[in-house]
Amino acid sequence: MPIAIFVLGSHDASAVHSDILVVRDAQGKLVIGSADFDNNNVLSAPSRLFHRELDTNFFGSDPGFNAVSQANVPGDFFALPGNASLGFDFAALSLYGQTVANLWYWDGADANENGDYLDDVHFEPAIAATLTARITPFSAVVDGTANDVAGFNLQTTSATGGMHRHANFQLAAAVGAPAQGLYLLSMRVRMDGLAKSDPLFLILATDDASVAPYYPAGVAWAEEHLLVPGDVNTDATVNIFDVNLVSAHWGQQGPTGDANYDGVVNIFDINLISANWNAAAVTASSSSAMATVPEPASWMLLVAGLFAWRVRCGSAGSGPRRQMLARQKSSLRGT
Numbered sequence: 001m002p003i004a005i006f007v008l009g010s011h012d013a014s015a016v017h018s019d020i021l022v023v024r025d026a027q028g029k030l031v032i033g034s035a036d037f038d039n040n041n042v043l044s045a046p047s048r049l050f051h052r053e054l055d056t057n058f059f060g061s062d063p064g065f066n067a068v069s070q071a072n073v074p075g076d077f078f079a080l081p082g083n084a085s086l087g088f089d090f091a092a093l094s095l096y097g098q099t100v101a102n103l104w105y106w107d108g109a110d111a112n113e114n115g116d117y118l119d120d121v122h123f124e125p126a127i128a129a130t131l132t133a134r135i136t137p138f139s140a141v142v143d144g145t146a147n148d149v150a151g152f153n154l155q156t157t158s159a160t161g162g163m164h165r166h167a168n169f170q171l172a173a174a175v176g177a178p179a180q181g182l183y184l185l186s187m188r189v190r191m192d193g194l195a196k197s198d199p200l201f202l203i204l205a206t207d208d209a210s211v212a213p214y215y216p217a218g219v220a221w222a223e224e225h226l227l228v229p230g231d232v233n234t235d236a237t238v239n240i241f242d243v244n245l246v247s248a249h250w251g252q253q254g255p256t257g258d259a260n261y262d263g264v265v266n267i268f269d270i271n272l273i274s275a276n277w278n279a280a281a282v283t284a285s286s287s288s289a290m291a292t293v294p295e296p297a298s299w300m301l302l303v304a305g306l307f308a309w310r311v312r313c314g315s316a317g318s319g320p321r322r323q324m325l326a327r328q329k330s331s332l333r334g335t
């Protein structure tokens with residue numbers, strides 16, 4: 001139904017049917033934006049959710065990757081360094097606070113049969129499919145397992161930091177054709193000397209006509225559940241359950257609980273959750289949601305309580321932190 005798709009699309013300000021733009025911020029971190037070269041060359045950043053349709057052979061080469069010279073960089077961002085290689089990796093994605101996979105699938109079932117799809121969106125690890133990204137002779141494959149997968153270099157930037165390159169994407173199944181539906185995956189871009197980007201999310205829709213009715217719901221769900229800073233359990237709000245998830249994965253590498261994507265679950269993730277307390281998805285119709293005031297007073301109590309409990313239980317994680325606490329305890333005892 002084209003009209004419904006249009007309405008959802010206009011509401012859906014963050015998810016874009018465009019190319020991936022890569023810029024950097026003042027701190028030297030790669031930042032993902034969007035580059036809509038099909039419509040007036042609109043460039044914007046940050047923007048981390050993309051969606052595209054594959055063709056009837058489950059093949060596609062969009063979105064492409066782009067970088068532009070400083071004169072065209074949007075916002076307060078900066079052009080990439082010149083003559084430097086931009087690459088990407090696939091990043092396993094943690095959904096629902098419990099499952100990690102590098103490729104996800106939703107079949108679009110209206111499980112409660114109410115004619116609405118948004119209330120049924122539920123991705124599962126795509127264990128029956130593979131998605132291969134390729135720029136010959138390089139390729140990288142995600143297969144629904146919990147592993148990060150090393151990608152490859154896309155292109156070397158020009159002297160002024162520009163680049164434009166499309167990788168090929170091929171969806172396949174071990175037996176027969178892949179299931180029709182929506183496939184979700186996550187990528188991060190990298191460049192020597194700069195910090196990796198936060199993950200970008202890509203939804204690839206198969207070409208069958210049966211997919212079109214629920215495609216917008218999958219995109220809308222992703223916008224609401226994948227882009228909220230601090231929402232580590234992807235339930236579209238930032239609250240005590242996110243703290244609990246960080247606590248349960250304390251000291252681990254993530255992705256579960258790693259709110260700031262720095263590869264370790266620790267106090268900085270708690271800080272990010274704190275800074276976004278009660279935040280929910282920002283959409284075109286609810287852009288004031290981010291203005292929700294955090295509650296620092298209750299936060300101090302909460303975090304203090306959390307750490308008191310951890311120290312008391314001797315469960316302050318493993319590795320250096322545990323050793324540090326052990327040293328502190330032994331020095332207090334004078335041993």
Ligand SMILES: [Ca+2]
Nearest residue numbers: 110114116120
């Ligand atoms: Ca439904």
Ligand SMILES: [Ca+2]
Nearest residue numbers: 231235237238
């Ligand atoms: Ca949450």
Ligand SMILES: [Ca+2]
Nearest residue numbers: 258260262264
């Ligand atoms: Ca972290």
